[in-house]
Amino acid sequence: MATAPDMADMPTGTLLQIAPRIGRVLAPNPSPFTYTGTQTYLIGTTDLAVIDPGPEDEAHLGALLAAIGDRPVRAILCTHTHRDHSPAAAPLSAQTGAAVIGCAPLVLDDDGPRADAAFDPTYSPDRILGDGEQVSGEGWTLEALATPGHTSNHLCFALLEENALFTGDHVMGWSTSVISPPDGDMADYMRSMQRLLDRQDAIYYPAHGEPVQNPQRLVRGMMGHRKQREGQIVRFLERNGASQIPAMVAEMYKGVDPRLYSAAGRSVLAHLIDLDGRGIAAAAEDGRWRLR
CATH class of the missing domain: 3.60.15.10 (Ribonuclease Z/Hydroxyacylglutathione hydrolase-like)
Structure with a gap:
């Protein structure tokens, strides 16, 4: 932003x-x-x-x-x-x-x-x-x-x-x-x-x-930006395995005003829900997300 x-x-x-x-x-x-x-x-x-x-x-x-x-x-x-x-x-x-x-x-x-x-x-x-x-x-x-x-x-x-x-x-x-x-x-x-x-x-x-x-x-x-962000999320989960959203935000939004981190987390969640609906990602009970 x-x-x-x-x-x-x-x-x-x-x-x-x-x-x-x-x-x-x-x-x-x-x-x-x-x-x-x-x-x-x-x-x-x-x-x-x-x-x-x-x-x-x-x-x-x-x-x-x-x-x-x-x-x-x-x-x-x-x-x-x-x-x-x-x-x-x-x-x-x-x-x-x-x-x-x-x-x-x-x-x-x-x-x-x-x-x-x-x-x-x-x-x-x-x-x-x-x-x-x-x-x-x-x-x-x-x-x-x-x-x-x-x-x-x-x-x-x-x-x-x-x-x-x-x-x-x-x-x-x-x-x-x-x-x-x-x-x-x-x-x-x-x-x-x-x-x-x-x-x-x-x-x-x-x-x-x-x-x-x-x-x-x-x-x-x-x-294109949204597609790139989706790709970042998938690659993060490929590298790190099951992870929580704050960890994703910290890596993917470096240099962004920290006041915007919570908003960034909401957009990451929206991407993850979309990936879940397409059978690519899934949420665990402990709040972590992983690839299927």
Whole structure:
């Protein structure tokens, strides 16, 4: 994972018009996992959709309302229900009268590594968008694309008029996505990545990081990275026999910020579960993993 840039270069609470139909407001929640923070997107000119309203933060909500002004909001869309993405949906809906739509609600106990990845128990959509369903306003059409992997309920949203894809946390502009079991699923993630690779989107707008100008190349590289990590795990188990995940992380993530070790361990676990499902690895009762 990359080091976050100087926050003076990434102002929060300011509407940046990054394309004719697309505005962006950065939430004030930078961290080793959110990079500079969660980016909320405003789609449209005369009427709007809001994608990923962000965390429960009064300053961010105020910034969104200021950016919206007197324009009607047709829909508030959430890519998934982690706490840095969806909690502002309810108060923004109360202020604007817009329906909350998008991903399905999901709350479960997760022993994942980061507080901002916990699920949002307040999320209660007025409408759940299925794969391929659309919502539209004046001059814009958003189509839902089911992309499970980071979470089982994750959606991306395609802006048809711009040939652009809002990728939430499925593809980020600065790092690979954390896949944290039990809900995060590596096999689902790889299938979703293949689905994106088969598309012809011209640009990605992720929830964290800058726009991705050559998305197919990035997706291909991210898939290759996951395959390389899988190969590292298999070779580690071939050399060392039955082993626990912390030992794998210590060898495979040398030079990485130690604050990210727990997240790395979750991704290693996701790979091991995938290898188990394919008959390549298996878990022992003592928490060690071995090749079959």
